[in-house]
Amino acid sequence: MQDVANLAGVSRTTVSFVINKVTKGNIPEETQQRVWKAVEALNYRPNAIARGLRAQKTNTIGFVTDKVATTPFAGQILQGAQDLAWQHEILLLTVNTGGNQEIKETAVSTLLERQVDGIIYATMYHRQANPPQVIRQVPAVLLDCFVEDASITSVVPDDYKGGFEATEFLINHGHRKIGFACDIQDVPAKFARLRGFKDALAKHQIPFNQDYLKYGMSTPEGGVLAANALLNQDDPPSALFCYNDRMAMGAYQVAQELKLSIPADLAIVGYDNQDVIAPYLNPPLTTMQLPHYEMGKWAVEQILQLINQADNQPQIPIQHKLPCPMVVRHSV
Amino acid sequence: MQDVANLAGVSRTTVSFVINKVTKGNIPEETQQRVWKAVEALNYRPNAIARGLRAQKTNTIGFVTDKVATTPFAGQILQGAQDLAWQHEILLLTVNTGGNQEIKETAVSTLLERQVDGIIYATMYHRQANPPQVIRQVPAVLLDCFVEDASITSVVPDDYKGGFEATEFLINHGHRKIGFACDIQDVPAKFARLRGFKDALAKHQIPFNQDYLKYGMSTPEGGVLAANALLNQDDPPSALFCYNDRMAMGAYQVAQELKLSIPADLAIVGYDNQDVIAPYLNPPLTTMQLPHYEMGKWAVEQILQLINQADNQPQIPIQHKLPCPMVVRHSV
DNA sequence: ACGGTTTAGTAACACGTTTTAGTAACACGA
DNA sequence: TCGTGTTACTAAAACGTGTTACTAAACCGT
Numbered sequence: 001m002q003d004v005a006n007l008a009g010v011s012r013t014t015v016s017f018v019i020n021k022v023t024k025g026n027i028p029e030e031t032q033q034r035v036w037k038a039v040e041a042l043n044y045r046p047n048a049i050a051r052g053l054r055a056q057k058t059n060t061i062g063f064v065t066d067k068v069a070t071t072p073f074a075g076q077i078l079q080g081a082q083d084l085a086w087q088h089e090i091l092l093l094t095v096n097t098g099g100n101q102e103i104k105e106t107a108v109s110t111l112l113e114r115q116v117d118g119i120i121y122a123t124m125y126h127r128q129a130n131p132p133q134v135i136r137q138v139p140a141v142l143l144d145c146f147v148e149d150a151s152i153t154s155v156v157p158d159d160y161k162g163g164f165e166a167t168e169f170l171i172n173h174g175h176r177k178i179g180f181a182c183d184i185q186d187v188p189a190k191f192a193r194l195r196g197f198k199d200a201l202a203k204h205q206i207p208f209n210q211d212y213l214k215y216g217m218s219t220p221e222g223g224v225l226a227a228n229a230l231l232n233q234d235d236p237p238s239a240l241f242c243y244n245d246r247m248a249m250g251a252y253q254v255a256q257e258l259k260l261s262i263p264a265d266l267a268i269v270g271y272d273n274q275d276v277i278a279p280y281l282n283p284p285l286t287t288m289q290l291p292h293y294e295m296g297k298w299a300v301e302q303i304l305q306l307i308n309q310a311d312n313q314p315q316i317p318i319q320h321k322l323p324c325p326m327v328v329r330h331s332v
Numbered sequence: 333m334q335d336v337a338n339l340a341g342v343s344r345t346t347v348s349f350v351i352n353k354v355t356k357g358n359i360p361e362e363t364q365q366r367v368w369k370a371v372e373a374l375n376y377r378p379n380a381i382a383r384g385l386r387a388q389k390t391n392t393i394g395f396v397t398d399k400v401a402t403t404p405f406a407g408q409i410l411q412g413a414q415d416l417a418w419q420h421e422i423l424l425l426t427v428n429t430g431g432n433q434e435i436k437e438t439a440v441s442t443l444l445e446r447q448v449d450g451i452i453y454a455t456m457y458h459r460q461a462n463p464p465q466v467i468r469q470v471p472a473v474l475l476d477c478f479v480e481d482a483s484i485t486s487v488v489p490d491d492y493k494g495g496f497e498a499t500e501f502l503i504n505h506g507h508r509k510i511g512f513a514c515d516i517q518d519v520p521a522k523f524a525r526l527r528g529f530k531d532a533l534a535k536h537q538i539p540f541n542q543d544y545l546k547y548g549m550s551t552p553e554g555g556v557l558a559a560n561a562l563l564n565q566d567d568p569p570s571a572l573f574c575y576n577d578r579m580a581m582g583a584y585q586v587a588q589e590l591k592l593s594i595p596a597d598l599a600i601v602g603y604d605n606q607d608v609i610a611p612y613l614n615p616p617l618t619t620m621q622l623p624h625y626e627m628g629k630w631a632v633e634q635i636l637q638l639i640n641q642a643d644n645q646p647q648i649p650i651q652h653k654l655p656c657p658m659v660v661r662h663s664v
Numbered sequence: 665a666c667g668g669t670t671t672a673g674t675a676a677c678a679c680g681t682t683t684t685a686g687t688a689a690c691a692c693g694a
Numbered sequence: 695t696c697g698t699g700t701t702a703c704t705a706a707a708a709c710g711t712g713t714t715a716c717t718a719a720a721c722c723g724t
Contacts, residue, residue: 055682055709
């Protein structure tokens, strides 16, 4: 910067004013030109580290994930977060913990050492989480997870509404006998989707039938299991709502074995809109899309708000839900 | 830091010596204890930004990707890079450009402004790339891509060897009539795998048959196209090597339509080991795994080496290839 | 007692910015 | 001629570290 100042024949202060477009510096156009020429000539690039030290603000957001590799959704979350951050000239410092509790703690500490302006704490499926306490020292948003006492702003998919709409979609296509191939694990998404399922039935005066609710692991194998249980009974359902696309994949297999044609003999709706599965099943699967990209964006948006009002008295933390839009293909 | 010094009754210098374990400071054990107590009591956390400014080293590596969301591989690359970086207390500053050339330029500039110690430039499939020139101002490694003149260190999958081994695996299982469902696009991976395919045939004195080489897009639809062309001819192949798992998925569909049972009537080998496809096809697909995780690790390893010898005269850039291990399932 | 060495520590500068407070030079009106 | 206001600019103090060069005291061997 001193070199630029020398070349332009001004002081460092003036260079700073010009570069940062500080108008109250009152720098005439002609001088500004001189400075820019010098910047150009010397290929000068301001040092963001020094700037961060002085400004006490690094334009960096920490992004903590549990498992990034084992899920195809991570990329979408990250992309949403980055796209919005980029617009505000903010970069993401990413750490993933592999679910290891100790690493979680040190990850957040490390990010704080690096003076990030905020932290996004993301999990790869909708669940309750226990982020380290130190995360509260800085604006934070939980993504795809939440804390029990709702004391930290969080954003998750609206699984209830998704379950409701998926079911209603089947009803609106004339189905009355609708089975639910449900995840056997106790996760928030399961309970919400199941409630949505039941409420949609109730809304249309369809009694809930316990025989139309079967469980399996949230894998293709689990889908085979649940679909077999659902379809191999007297008076089987004519439509299946599957907890996720992988279970739906299993249901497709069962349908094929039973010589049921989709959607003529059996309608199927999945969940997740997993991009390597749903479009490539035969026929392509109608499913509910998880708003990963949108959650990423929302989280950054919210962090920015929190940062910009950080000095004011703390707002009460928002618990936000984003809708899961339906992707209609050909399985209904 | 001053507060810690006051509480421990020493100077800032001493605190710095203790925290950084600078032995030539000659600080006796007892004083060190006092300092650590004070650090603990005040919950002091060193400011990595200030440290970075002073040390002219930020322990940060920039990670530039083209498209992270549209591929399930991104997570594995990132994970590999992060795992190794974390061991060295280095964090990753990630930017993804969406393939936009202008964003590429500013992305690298932004990273340089932030004084990253090195830059990894990753693409999501093996190809030639044109990273911005400014990337050369700092240790850099290309991941899954390369520049024409080999002037930047790079790491890519060994597609030739992968194609060779996949083909030889089929030969060793008794197949002589082996078809290749090949990508129609001109990408480096295609040429390398095809060369591997031909060389494996040659090694075993099997003449290359032009009718056993058919093209299609690298999608399930493309797989259907190529597999149909390969199988609907007189004397069709008894085994198929597919350019990737998605094309293999299409081949499975064709096999089903032709009532060919896999692997009895038709053996299939894929490529990529895409985790939501390969294990869930019926039967599970034998395929070549792309070394994404390993490439991530290798890139960081290499960057660290480059950083630690940055003052010496420049080494000649390495062009590294990592093997694609075979994942044997039940399609052969 | 004395010179030299070790021990235990500190003062002060440097890293590259931003920003506050201030100053010369000049214009203008009375 | 003087006071006031504006314009164009700068000196210097932060921001929080790491490190070099230095010192005062204690110790040691002769």
